[in-house]
Amino acid sequence: MVMDAWEQDQKWVFTLEEKIAETLRRLDHGGEDGRPRLVDTTMQYAPISGGVKRYLRSKSDWLERRRLGIRHALLVPGKRTSVNEDRTVTVAAPKVPFGAGYRWPMSRKSWASWLQALSPAVIEAGDPYGPGVAAIDAGQTLGVPVIGFCHSDPAYLASIHWGQWAVKSIERRWGEIFSQFDRVIAPSRFIAGRLREAGVERIVERPLGVDIEAFDPDHGDRDAVRRHLGVRPGERLLVFAGRAAKEKNVDVIISAVEKLGAPYRLLLIGAADGLPIDGGQVISLPFQQDTHSVARLLASCDAFVHANDKEPFGLCALEAMASGLPVVCTSYGGVSETVDETVGVKSPSLKVADYAAAIDALFEQDVEAMGLAARRKAVSRYGWPTVFEELCMVYAEVSGVRAFVEDGEEVTSAPH
Numbered sequence: 001m002v003m004d005a006w007e008q009d010q011k012w013v014f015t016l017e018e019k020i021a022e023t024l025r026r027l028d029h030g031g032e033d034g035r036p037r038l039v040d041t042t043m044q045y046a047p048i049s050g051g052v053k054r055y056l057r058s059k060s061d062w063l064e065r066r067r068l069g070i071r072h073a074l075l076v077p078g079k080r081t082s083v084n085e086d087r088t089v090t091v092a093a094p095k096v097p098f099g100a101g102y103r104w105p106m107s108r109k110s111w112a113s114w115l116q117a118l119s120p121a122v123i124e125a126g127d128p129y130g131p132g133v134a135a136i137d138a139g140q141t142l143g144v145p146v147i148g149f150c151h152s153d154p155a156y157l158a159s160i161h162w163g164q165w166a167v168k169s170i171e172r173r174w175g176e177i178f179s180q181f182d183r184v185i186a187p188s189r190f191i192a193g194r195l196r197e198a199g200v201e202r203i204v205e206r207p208l209g210v211d212i213e214a215f216d217p218d219h220g221d222r223d224a225v226r227r228h229l230g231v232r233p234g235e236r237l238l239v240f241a242g243r244a245a246k247e248k249n250v251d252v253i254i255s256a257v258e259k260l261g262a263p264y265r266l267l268l269i270g271a272a273d274g275l276p277i278d279g280g281q282v283i284s285l286p287f288q289q290d291t292h293s294v295a296r297l298l299a300s301c302d303a304f305v306h307a308n309d310k311e312p313f314g315l316c317a318l319e320a321m322a323s324g325l326p327v328v329c330t331s332y333g334g335v336s337e338t339v340d341e342t343v344g345v346k347s348p349s350l351k352v353a354d355y356a357a358a359i360d361a362l363f364e365q366d367v368e369a370m371g372l373a374a375r376r377k378a379v380s381r382y383g384w385p386t387v388f389e390e391l392c393m394v395y396a397e398v399s400g401v402r403a404f405v406e407d408g409e410e411v412t413s414a415p416h
Contacts, residue, residue: 019081020117026083027073027118036401037071038063039118041111041135042126043093044151045076046101047289050243051315052126052151055208060087062388069403073118075111075131077103089114100243105130112137120144122399124185126151128177136180145398148181150191155198156310157247175199182398185391187313188334204394207338209387210318212379214291217324217371220299229283231265236363239301239325241269241294241316243287249307249350256356257281264359266305269297298323303362309333309350318382321374326367328358338382343374 040059044052056074063072064087071087078090091114093103105111111134115123123146125135132148139146155171175198178184184203186192192205231237238257242248250271257266258281270287277284288294298304304320306329314335317327327344329335336346345365347358362370396404 020114023081023083023089024117027087027089033071035069035071036121036399036403037073037119038122038124038395038404039073039075039115039120040124040126041075041115041131042151043077043102043104043129043131044127045074046103051208051313054315056126057086058209058211058384059388059391062384066385066388066408067392067403067406068408069406070401073120075114075118077105077131079103089118105134108134108137112141116142121401122147122395122404124149125181128154128174132177136177139182145182146180147183147185147394147398148178149185149187150178150195150312151187152312153191153194153310155194171198183394185394188337190310190332190334190337191312206390206394207382207387208313208315208318209382209384210315210322210378211291212322212383215295215298215319215322215378217299217375219292219295219323221296222300225297225300229267231283235263235265236303237265237267237301238303238305238328238359239267239269239298239320240271240305240307241288241298241320242271244271247308247310249309252307252350252352252355253305254282255352256359259352259356260359267297267301269294294319295323298325301325302367303328303344303359305359306330306335307347307350307355308335311335314338318378322378322382324371324375326362326370326374328355328362330355338377343370343377 040056042052060072060074063070074088076088076090077093081092082090091105093105096102096104108130111131115135115138121144123135123139123144125132125146126149135146154174155167178195178200184195184200186195186203186205187208189205192203195203226237240250240253248271250268253266257264264281266282268282268284272284298320304317304325304327306314306317306327309330309332311333317329317335318338320327321343327339329339329344329346330350331346331348339346345358345362347355392404396402
């Protein structure tokens with residue numbers, strides 16, 4: 001039977017409403033729960049996602065334990081529409097071509113409907129794309145505050161993937177969208193500056209954090225890991241963990257290690273896809289889903305290397321510091337704000353010779369002492385509890401909901 005446009009639209013709305021109603025029933029276990037809800041939404045959430053996914057999962061678990069007067073839900077695109085045990089609602093969306101598993105919500109209207117149905121007291125949007133603009137729509141409809149968390153710099157990404165011709169228009173649109181949020185969270189001074197350049201105001205600088213229990217020097221198994229990787233006694237094992245993305249400049253790290261030669265070796269975790277690896281100095285492992293596996297590998301290395309000079313924050317570097325590793329990075333970007341002379345060495349540029357010299361300079365110092373200092377800094381300033389307490393102050397300020405700053409008794413639950 002052929003339906004006219006009105007009938008098709010009504011069928012679509014009815015089907016969407018049915019899906020939303022059933023999803024909410026399952027999310028709230030069929031009961032009435034009047035607690036205010038924080039809803040996070042983003043498309044930067046995929047099976048091999050990095051820092052954004054870890055931030056959201058860690059925050060959700062912390063809220064469940066420490067903010068008993070608050071509910072939390074995470075709305076993200078997925079393979080099918082479903083509700084998971086960890087308070088995540090996935091809505092079916094197609095994959096982004098060559099997008100490393102990321103998915104793109106096709107309908108701004110339907111995404112806003114999902115957000116509205118979750119009855120949020122505060123919405124946090126983790127990107128300026130489909131979910132971000134839908135969050136703005138939902139917030140305006142409901143009269144609730146919407147916070148934008150700036151996890152990336154789309155204009156810079158456009159410049160390295162498409163060329164300078166795309167930068168101005170994307171930067172302008174980026175600024176227009178973030179200017180509509182009630183507050184914008186910047187994880188570093190670097191990103192705060194980029195936002196101001198795009199004309200964004202109402203910026204709050206709040207760093208990301210690290211699970212200092214999951215990432216700990218005691219989780220290393222140095223002899224066993226090195227034996228398994230074929231690293232000989234006396235060799236200096238450098239490590240980088242992250243996505244195989246162009247902006248990570250992993251090729252610079254590889255070239256620097258090859259230039260230095262023995263006794264340096266490089267371990268790449270999930271970051272070597274498509275890169276030329278010759279000569280035996282570089283060891284490549286696939287992306288590690290299990291946090292324990294990553295923590296064990298990090299804590300069994302000698303130093304962490306990072307070469308993205310436009311990194312918004314650099315959660316992987318912080319996890320390495322919590323694992324007791326000093327860091328070599330560039331002099332620019334978010335990682336450079338976390339790393340000072342007590343915990344690492346900065347390369348003045350991305351020239352291979354400069355980066356290689358920075359690696360060598362690190363090992364001319366007391367690497368063990370710097371690793372201990374890195375651990376102390378991660379614990380004292382960047383533990384997730386400290387970060388989330390500060391974020392909750394922002395949520396309370398924009399919403400007027402006191403429950404965001406009322407600490408509940410610690411509840412022990414199984415990790416998700």
